Amino acid sequence: MALLRDEAKRQNLIAESTADDLWKRHILDSAQLLRVAPNTGTWADIGSGAGLPGIIVAILSGNPVTLIEPRRLRADFLRRVREELRLSDVHVITGKVERVEGQFDIITARAVAALDRLLGITVHLAHQRTVWVLPKGRRVQEELGEAQRSWHYDLRAEPSCTDADSSILLLSNVKAKRKP
Structure with a gap:
């Protein structure tokens, strides 16, 4: 947490309004994904920023995690965290997710984009059994409605244990709908 607090003074990694509640708002909020996600597999964390949740x-x-961050300063921070915490199974990619290659078992993103757009920029990273594990806030129903226009998927929603107005979406079998 000290690494994050220190770096947050240099660049906008977390909202200043949440800095005093770092444990619940960021650490626990990230950790809760593990209670609903598959137990094993490779993770891709899109727009990793502060390394949350990746x-x-x-x-x-202990699963391999690839942090995908387009901003160089943030990616440099993530590399420092990886080195200082000796996280040998963490890989950092500096670049836009649309240009990343590979496939992952689990895809997550926290406050990156609305669901419809997020699926569009990440679907190429998925294989047949990939699960998206996505924390979502108050607009979750609106985002689901928008995404259903363009995407087929199986959905399970779990309540957040850190915010009564939030959910964790688990999507599988994600496929783009054919355009007429």
Whole structure:
């Protein structure tokens, strides 16, 4: 947490309004994904920024995690965290997710984009059994409605244990709908 607090003074990694509640708002909020996600597999954390949830997932699960961050300064921070915490199964990619290659068992993203757009920029990273594990806030129903226009998927929603107005979406069998 000290690494995050220190770096947050240099760049906008977390909202200043949440800095005093770092444990619940960021650490626990990230850790709760593990209670609903598959137990094993490779993770891709899109728009990793402060390493949330990716670094937390890596520490607690021991699973390989790839952090994908387009901003160089943030990616440099993630590399420092990886080195200082000796997280050998954490990989950092600096670049836009649309240009990343590979496939992952679990895809997550926290506050990156609305669901419809997020699926569009990440579906190429999925294989047949990939599960998206996505924390979502108050707009979740609106986002689901928009996404259903363009995407087929199986959905399971779990309540957040850190915010009564939030959910964790688990999507599988994601496929784009054919355009007429």
